[in-house]
Amino acid sequence: MNEKETVETTETEPEKFRLRTIISDSDVGDLRKPSDPVSLTELNSSDTKELIQALKDYVTKHGGLGMAAVQLGVHKRIFVMRRPFNSGNLSVIVNPVIHRGTGHAVKGEGCFSLPNMPATPMVKRMSMIHVTYMDENGVEQAQDMLVGMDARIFQHELDHLNGVLMTDKKSGGRGFQQWKRSF
Numbered sequence: 001m002n003e004k005e006t007v008e009t010t011e012t013e014p015e016k017f018r019l020r021t022i023i024s025d026s027d028v029g030d031l032r033k034p035s036d037p038v039s040l041t042e043l044n045s046s047d048t049k050e051l052i053q054a055l056k057d058y059v060t061k062h063g064g065l066g067m068a069a070v071q072l073g074v075h076k077r078i079f080v081m082r083r084p085f086n087s088g089n090l091s092v093i094v095n096p097v098i099h100r101g102t103g104h105a106v107k108g109e110g111c112f113s114l115p116n117m118p119a120t121p122m123v124k125r126m127s128m129i130h131v132t133y134m135d136e137n138g139v140e141q142a143q144d145m146l147v148g149m150d151a152r153i154f155q156h157e158l159d160h161l162n163g164v165l166m167t168d169k170k171s172g173g174r175g176f177q178q179w180k181r182s183f
């Protein structure tokens with residue numbers, strides 16, 4: 001998730017972790033495929049450590065709020081998010097599950113994988129969520145609660161792991177429907 005309306009996508013990224021967007025048909029397939037759970041052994045592998053570093057680097061470099069592994073072409077249930085959302089701290093979230101949520105809020109969102117949108121989609125999400133996940137060190141986080149923007153980012157990135165894009169949940173935006181029909 002990013003907070004800018006447009007993202008610079010012409011810059012060259014390492015091919016191994018190329019950003020997936022909805023600009024080309026093949027990339028849509030990547031973004032729509034659900035991601036697989038990550039085992040502790042897998043989390044500790046050098047491949048996964050490299051992936052996590054690539055996610056952190058991308059979000060840091062491009063000023064985002066979060067990013068899911070699938071956006072770099074890896075179908076593992078991992079994402080990184082700024083938490084608190086306006087801080088420099090990047091939390092690594094593995095195998096996330098939302099157990100319950102309360103309240104609703106509607107707010108505009110951005111996404112690295114949906115650049116050049118004609119309008120910022122307004123997305124309705126739960127305003128407080130109770131979640132479990134595994135952290136970067138493989139420690140199970142059995143009781144965690146997120147509110148406000150932290151809850152929004154968590155839901156946005158978890159959607160990516162299920163092949164869901166924010167545009168599937170939009171509640172409007174001028175010119176948006178016509179743009180959406182193009183993919």
Ligand SMILES: [Zn+2]
Pocket residue numbers: 001002110111112113156160
């Ligand atoms: Zn996104």
